[in-house]
Amino acid sequence: MNKEPILELSHLSIQFTGKQVLDSINLKVNAGEIIGYIGPNGAGKSTTVKIILGLLSSYKGEVKVFGEIISDKSIDYKRKIGYVPENGELYDDLTAKEYIDFVGQMYGLTMETIDKKLPVLFDEFDLYGVRNKRIGSFSKGMKQKLLIVASLIHNPDLIFFDEPLNGLDANSVMVIKDMMKKLRDAGKTIFYSSHIMDVVEKISDRIILLNQGNIVADGSFEELKAKNEEGSLEDIFNQLTGFDSHGESAENIVSVIQGVEADV
Numbered sequence: 035m036n037k038e039p040i041l042e043l044s045h046l047s048i049q050f051t052g053k054q055v056l057d058s059i060n061l062k063v064n065a066g067e068i069i070g071y072i073g074p075n076g077a078g079k080s081t082t083v084k085i086i087l088g089l090l091s092s093y094k095g096e097v098k099v100f101g102e103i104i105s106d107k108s109i110d111y112k113r114k115i116g117y118v119p120e121n122g123e124l125y126d127d128l129t130a131k132e133y134i135d136f137v138g139q140m141y142g143l144t145m146e147t148i149d150k151k152l153p154v155l156f157d158e159f160d161l162y163g164v165r166n167k168r169i170g171s172f173s174k175g176m177k178q179k180l181l182i183v184a185s186l187i188h189n190p191d192l193i194f195f196d197e198p199l200n201g202l203d204a205n206s207v208m209v210i211k212d213m214m215k216k217l218r219d220a221g222k223t224i225f226y227s228s229h230i231m232d233v234v235e236k237i238s239d240r241i242i243l244l245n246q247g248n249i250v251a252d253g254s255f256e257e258l259k260a261k262n263e264e265g266s267l268e269d270i271f272n273q274l275t276g277f278d279s280h281g282e283s284a285e286n287i288v289s290v291i292q293g294v295e296a297d298v
């Protein structure tokens with residue numbers, strides 16, 4: 035069995051206009067895990083994913099995916115990667131079927147393969163009835179489900195989900211959570227970024243917390259809980275990111291709103 039990590043970051047750093055966003059991050063990820071990749075807004079989660087996907091090149095350090103340094107290689111490694119971006123762009127003028135046909139073919143799938151997979155996936159995601167409608171007419175949740183189908187149609191081994199539950203109804207959320215576990219059980223690796231702490235807590239085999247450019251926690255939820263003597267992942271997150279003033283912040287917001295209202 036190949037024990038080489040599926041993903042390895044060594045001393046990964048990046049700056050934007052003088053701001054150190056990632057500060058020498060080291061990380062090894064093995065196949066068959068769900069990694070909850072969390073951190074405050076602006077911590078650098080999406081930036082990390084964009085570097086791994088080859089969308090940003092101004093970084094320092096080394097990124098290995100499937101055992102190969104990405105800067106040395108062709109873009110072939112991307113054929114085995116799936117990605118749902120936080121704010122995914124779709125082509126409004128295409129129909130849902132045209133979009134998946136297009137994405138599938140970009141990944142090198144034959145139309146025969148696409149035609150076998152697409153009806154089942156669309157059916158499960160409640161998109162079959164609208165497969166020939168233009169994406170521009172879709173609701174937020176329908177677009178999100180289409181992005182998820184597009185990210186998985188080529189059977190990727192490494193999957194990046196950035197807030198995949200955005201806009202999904204409670205039924206779809208259950209499907210996606212179960213689907214992530216089944217993909218993990220089938221040996222896939224999922225890098226899951228989200229601010230919904232109770233889902234991250236329940237679904238992740240390993241949780242990585244990024245704060246101010248550094249990894250400040252790395253382990254299973256049970257390990258983080260034992261180490262930090264806190265109850266929930268939300269509590270651990272607040273403690274490790276040094277945030278203990280939510281009550282005060284809420285009070286300030288409400289009093290300013292009321293004050294301004296009163297002056298009008």
Ligand SMILES: Nc1ncnc2c1ncn2[C@@H]1O[C@H](COP(=O)(O)OP(=O)(O)OP(=O)(O)O)[C@@H](O)[C@H]1O
Binds near residue numbers: 055075078
């Ligand atoms: N192209 C860019 N040019 C300049 N600054 C950038 C660029 N991309 C990201 N940044 C900055 O890098 C930091 C990290 O951004 P990133 O989007 O990676 O955060 P995040 O952890 O994904 O946040 P969120 O939880 O809000 O999605 C932010 O300060 C952001 O302003």
